[in-house]
Amino acid sequence: MIITSAEYIKSFPSISNFDIPELPAIAFVGRSNVGKSSLINHLLNRRKLVKTSSSPGKTQLLNFFLINSSFYFVDLPGYGFANVPVRVKAGWLSMMQDFLCQYPNLKLVVQLLDIRHLPTQDDLEFNQLLSVNDCETLVVANKSDKVNKSGIKKSLAEIMSRLNLNTPPLLHSSLKKTGREAIWRMIDDHLKSGC
Numbered sequence: 001m002i003i004t005s006a007e008y009i010k011s012f013p014s015i016s017n018f019d020i021p022e023l024p025a026i027a028f029v030g031r032s033n034v035g036k037s038s039l040i041n042h043l044l045n046r047r048k049l050v051k052t053s054s055s056p057g058k059t060q061l062l063n064f065f066l067i068n069s070s071f072y073f074v075d076l077p078g079y080g081f082a083n084v085p086v087r088v089k090a091g092w093l094s095m096m097q098d099f100l101c102q103y104p105n106l107k108l109v110v111q112l113l114d115i116r117h118l119p120t121q122d123d124l125e126f127n128q129l130l131s132v133n134d135c136e137t138l139v140v141a142n143k144s145d146k147v148n149k150s151g152i153k154k155s156l157a158e159i160m161s162r163l164n165l166n167t168p169p170l171l172h173s174s175l176k177k178t179g180r181e182a183i184w185r186m187i188d189d190h191l192k193s194g195c
């Protein structure tokens with residue numbers, strides 16, 4: 001994919017506020033701090049289109065970016081904050097579920113996991129949420145620069161088993177700038193698909 005343009009469009013507190021053209025969309029989800037914003041910047045070859053941070057962000061919005069004037073990348077709020085009241089957490093989850101169910105042109109959801117850790121309960125629950133909502137999902141094992149070769153093999157097997165995946169997650173590292181092409185191939189395939 002050749003990126004001719006990538007621009008921030010708008011952020012929405014919920015899908016009911018939606019007022020921009022319904023173009024095909026690729027969404028990115030994962031625990032806060034897993035590297036979602038860095039992955040989006042890497043995919044788009046932009047250093048700072050999406051703000052990255054070493055401390056978990058507080059914005060809980062659906063952030064839309066328009067790519068090549070033809071489709072959106074949607075940066076979803078990070079899940080898995082430890083110190084958040086149950087009521088607030090439930091609000092985010094239902095906002096994301098509404099988006100996943102109601103956005104009419106969602107082509108693929110990229111779920112990021114941190115390769116250093118086993119999928120957490122939040123990762124599992126979110127993966128199940130995607131599955132029950134029939135969302136096409138691509139699992140990416142991120143920060144692959146942090147683990148050696150044998151650790152990578154072991155982690156991929158554990159992720160596959162925990163999430164009951166048929167194919168191994170794709171590896172990615174924003175730091176080493178690896179894994180970009182394979183993720184784009186999946187995104188391309190899903191953008192072309194009719195579903």
Ligand SMILES: Nc1nc2c(ncn2[C@@H]2O[C@H](COP(=O)(O)OP(=O)(O)O)[C@@H](O)[C@H]2O)c(=O)[nH]1
Nearest residue numbers: 033034035036037038052053054143173174175
């Ligand atoms: N080692 C390493 N660090 C990363 C990678 N991707 C992101 N980070 C770091 O992880 C932190 C959180 O990244 P960010 O993209 O803001 O995560 P987000 O909260 O999921 O959007 C930042 O300090 C990044 O520099 C990666 O692939 N490898």
Ligand SMILES: [Mg+2]
Nearest residue numbers: 036037051057
């Ligand atoms: Mg982020």
